[in-house]
Amino acid sequence: MSVIRISDDALARACGADDVASAFAAAGCEVERVSSWGMHWLEPLVVIGGQGFGPASAADVGAILDGSSSKAIGRIEDHPFIAGQQRLTFARAGRTRPLSLDDYEATGGWAGLRRARQIGGGAILEEVVQSGLRGRGGAGFPAGIKWQTVAGAQGPRKYIVCNADEGDSGTFADRMLMEGDPFALVEGMAIAAEAVGAQKGYIYLRSEYPDAIARMQSAITIASSIIAPFEIEVRVGAGAYVCGEETSLLNSLEGKRGEVRAKPPLPALEGLFGCPTVVNNVLTLAAVPHILTDGGSAEYQVLGIDRSKGTMPIQLAGNIRHSGLFETAFGITLGELVNDIGGGTASGRPVKAVQVGGPLGAYLHPDQFDIVFDYEAYGAADALIGHGGITVFDDTADMGEMARFAMEFCAVESCGKCTPCRIGAVRGTEIIDRIRAGGRQRDVIETAPQMHNAPRGNRSREDEVRLLEDLCETMKFGSLCALGGFTPYPVMSALKHWPEDFGK
Amino acid sequence: MSRISEIVSLHREKEGPLLPVLHDVQAEFGCIDGAAEAEIARELNLSRAEVHGVVSFYHDFRAEADPRPVVQICRAEACKARGIEGIMADAQDAAGSRVRLQDVYCLGLCSAGPNARVGDTLHARLDGAKLREVIERA
Ligand SMILES: Cc1cc2nc3c(=O)[nH]c(=O)nc-3n(C[C@H](O)[C@H](O)[C@H](O)COP(=O)(O)O)c2cc1C
Ligand code: SF4
Ligand code: FES
Numbered sequence: 183m184s185v186i187r188i189s190d191d192a193l194a195r196a197c198g199a200d201d202v203a204s205a206f207a208a209a210g211c212e213v214e215r216v217s218s219w220g221m222h223w224l225e226p227l228v229v230i231g232g233q234g235f236g237p238a239s240a241a242d243v244g245a246i247l248d249g250s251s252s253k254a255i256g257r258i259e260d261h262p263f264i265a266g267q268q269r270l271t272f273a274r275a276g277r278t279r280p281l282s283l284d285d286y287e288a289t290g291g292w293a294g295l296r297r298a299r300q301i302g303g304g305a306i307l308e309e310v311v312q313s314g315l316r317g318r319g320g321a322g323f324p325a326g327i328k329w330q331t332v333a334g335a336q337g338p339r340k341y342i343v344c345n346a347d348e349g350d351s352g353t354f355a356d357r358m359l360m361e362g363d364p365f366a367l368v369e370g371m372a373i374a375a376e377a378v379g380a381q382k383g384y385i386y387l388r389s390e391y392p393d394a395i396a397r398m399q400s401a402i403t404i405a406s407s408i409i410a411p412f413e414i415e416v417r418v419g420a421g422a423y424v425c426g427e428e429t430s431l432l433n434s435l436e437g438k439r440g441e442v443r444a445k446p447p448l449p450a451l452e453g454l455f456g457c458p459t460v461v462n463n464v465l466t467l468a469a470v471p472h473i474l475t476d477g478g479s480a481e482y483q484v485l486g487i488d489r490s491k492g493t494m495p496i497q498l499a500g501n502i503r504h505s506g507l508f509e510t511a512f513g514i515t516l517g518e519l520v521n522d523i524g525g526g527t528a529s530g531r532p533v534k535a536v537q538v539g540g541p542l543g544a545y546l547h548p549d550q551f552d553i554v555f556d557y558e559a560y561g562a563a564d565a566l567i568g569h570g571g572i573t574v575f576d577d578t579a580d581m582g583e584m585a586r587f588a589m590e591f592c593a594v595e596s597c598g599k600c601t602p603c604r605i606g607a608v609r610g611t612e613i614i615d616r617i618r619a620g621g622r623q624r625d626v627i628e629t630a631p632q633m634h635n636a637p638r639g640n641r642s643r644e645d646e647v648r649l650l651e652d653l654c655e656t657m658k659f660g661s662l663c664a665l666g667g668f669t670p671y672p673v674m675s676a677l678k679h680w681p682e683d684f685g686k
Numbered sequence: 687m688s689r690i691s692e693i694v695s696l697h698r699e700k701e702g703p704l705l706p707v708l709h710d711v712q713a714e715f716g717c718i719d720g721a722a723e724a725e726i727a728r729e730l731n732l733s734r735a736e737v738h739g740v741v742s743f744y745h746d747f748r749a750e751a752d753p754r755p756v757v758q759i760c761r762a763e764a765c766k767a768r769g770i771e772g773i774m775a776d777a778q779d780a781a782g783s784r785v786r787l788q789d790v791y792c793l794g795l796c797s798a799g800p801n802a803r804v805g806d807t808l809h810a811r812l813d814g815a816k817l818r819e820v821i822e823r824a
Contacts, residue, residue, distance in 0.1 A: 193795050196810035222797040348794065351762035357794040389746055390793055392806040418709060420744035423791060437704030439743040455701065498797060500767035505797030537763055573764045573796065591791065
């Protein structure tokens with residue numbers, strides 16, 4: 183009988199995949215644990231001879247085996263959610279056993295690294311620049327240019343640091359890649375090391391991802407002789423969102439408080455322990471092995487639109503029916519993602535708002551659904567792509583509450599280095615509360631006779647709205663990093679599109 | 687040799703050993719208190735202020751141990767969109783004073799929330815009843 187394939191990705195396991203796997207084993211089947219296809223609404227997904235069944239529970243095992251199961255979804259590869267994707271970074275998703283070197287080699291693994299070693303540093307840099315690959319962590323900075331800076335910098339040592347802090351709500355592609363295809367990240371880091379002349383790499387991995395930590399540690403041990411003399415070490419974060427910001431991350435790696443550093447100096451010139459350092463997101467590094475295969479960079483470069491080249495692993499999250507990982511070339515519209523691919527909300531109610539780009543990203547209104555997935559198009563709409571997370575809300579969402587949460591989150595996670603963020607975020611939550619309460623009375627201090635300059639009347643809701651706008655302006659232009667600087671996006675977009683949720 | 691010096695010696699050769707040391711101390715003692723900070727500082731030739739500054743910065747480190755079991759509940763946007771706030775009352779009720787509920791912001795299961803974590807075990811697609819059960823079994 184054919185082998186039963188079930189994912190051992192953390193999401194599949196959290197939905198009960200281990201129980202399903204044991205039930206098949208108990209029924210005498212051979213079970214193989216593979217990576218996840220990324221069709222999360224169907225997890226745990228059982229695949230037998232290319233045919234899928236899901237979401238499966240242990241109770242479904244008998245029916246699946248005798249062919250009578252109502253959970254059958256047909257051939258996986260023909261499923262519209264999979265057939266509609268262009269998977270480069272996630273080419274192995276669902277198809278290989280994550281820690282099997284045989285599976286990795288058989289699907290083109292190490293070809294990029296082998297070729298990189300043949301063509302040498304200068305040529306690697308050229309190909310990465312030519313591919314148009316931009317950083318997938320949020321800022322979208324061209325990876326090749328960053329690498330060239332590090333390659334040209336002088337220093338006693340150089341480092342490759344992988345940013346695996348993935349703190350943005352609504353994102354999980356880094357986690358899926360590390361759990362499902364860890365050698366791809368190892369290979370990408372080894373190629374980066376070859377390109378810039380680094381000896382040591384660190385993966386800064388958030389403590390919220392226990393499965394990914396264990397998986398990456400195993401992968402590094404298994405692949406150590408392949409990447410030698412380059413060495414990689416996993417370092418576990420400690421629950422601070424701001425440590426995803428690259429300079430805060432470097433401080434944290436050095437064993438310091440995760441406070442953001444002023445730039446310049448750029449980490450590329452003075453990064454970890456003052457040495458030239460490449461800091462790249464997991465997805466950026468994992469895109470590199472494909473780009474370095476023969477003809478890979480040209481193939482990458484023709485995908486996408488304008489200055490957004492290649493593919494983006496987009497994460498469909500929140501209240502969406504077909505949730506999961508959807509990798510596609512840049513240029514797809516938000517409406518296609520949410521309605522056509524995502525199938526609308528999971529609750530079946532109308533879509534109210536969509537947050538793109540994590541907690542610092544704007545809330546978009548269904549009226550804006552024709553916006554195309556492209557760094558510049560989102561920037562022009564006061565929004566951001568960030569790490570590619572898309573979180574859908576139905577009409578029960580209270581956007582005033584969400585705006586307040588954005589400020590609260592910023593206050594909790596602020597590193598404390600600059601005032602607009604550290605103090606502004608606290609004041610922001612208070613002002614939103616007052617807006618929702620319809621304004622406020624003059625307080626004791628304002629009514630004191632010596633307060634000549636204090637306003638004479640009570641503060642109306644509109645006064646408080648102006649104050650919030652003013653505060654957001656200050657945070658946007660006065661903050662050192664994007665935590666304080668971008669928190670105004672979700673706040674102001676919520677206020678603009680859903681004023682009725684702010685007591686109007 | 688004290689247990690803390692043993693932990694420090696495991697990591698001494700690393701570049702920037704403080705975070706790995708703190709993780710191990712936190713895991714073993716359930717907290718990093720003043721005495722532990724002082725000993726770690728001595729062992730690594732840092733000032734106590736430096737160590738305290740780091741301990742107090744990160745959400746994962748605690749100054750005092752709490753013997754109660756911990757259930758982490760994701761309160762971030764995608765889990766809010768899937769209804770976590772509506773079942774928090776059930777959670778608090780089930781936890782009472784026996785279980786410590788801790789808010790976390792994203793467990794990376796955002797397509798299948800509401801989500802919770804107990805130790806290294808993750809739970810997805812929770813509703814009020816299932817979250818209760820997770821907490822009661824913690
Ligand atoms: C508050 C904050 C949090 C961030 N979190 C992450 C993160 O979790 N992962 C990530 O790759 N980049 C994150 N970034 C972006 C990084 O600072 C940096 O741009 C990125 O690691 C560079 O890699 P890339 O060019 O490959 O994207 C964050 C930035 C800010 C301001
Ligand atoms: S904006 Fe906030 S998180 Fe960023 S440096 Fe300033 S205080 Fe720190
Ligand atoms: S938002 Fe809850 S797991 Fe990501």
